[in-house]
Amino acid sequence: MYKATITIRLKTSVLDPQGNAVKGSLHSLGYGEVRDVRIGKTMEVWLDTPDAGEAEGRVEAMCRELLANPVIEEYEFRLEKGA
């Protein structure tokens, strides 16, 4: 069993209206020192796979095929055994 922790972010060239809205809310609440906010997703995926190399290849394929949108997003992940 492996656990993959995947982080998916908007590419830096892509506008983040949700992040801008949160920045505006933080300013309204008195957090004027906030310069920028970017919002992404984190996914934890548990895989019933015995081999680390296979797990890595499968998670890479899942990210490309379903979890991330490669046009506007970038992703990275780390694997932990037995988590």
Next chain:
Amino acid sequence: MYKATITIRLKTSVLDPQGNAVKGSLHSLGYGEVRDVRIGKTMEVWLDTPDAGEAEGRVEAMCRELLANPVIEEYEFRLEKGA
């Protein structure tokens, strides 16, 4: 300047319908080894603050006050200087 990378997850006791939907999609695509999927948020916040201790306190307060819902979510963050 400090950058805070905040990870917000649903508490383990809270159902995650979005994660279950993604798990179902992965199974349909042939990733039958996927046992569970949990989906959370990641936020990158850049703060114009000179002091690490102050930055930590401010990010903690932002999480409690706006960014996370303490009833159903838990959060953690790390700070990097000058990022």
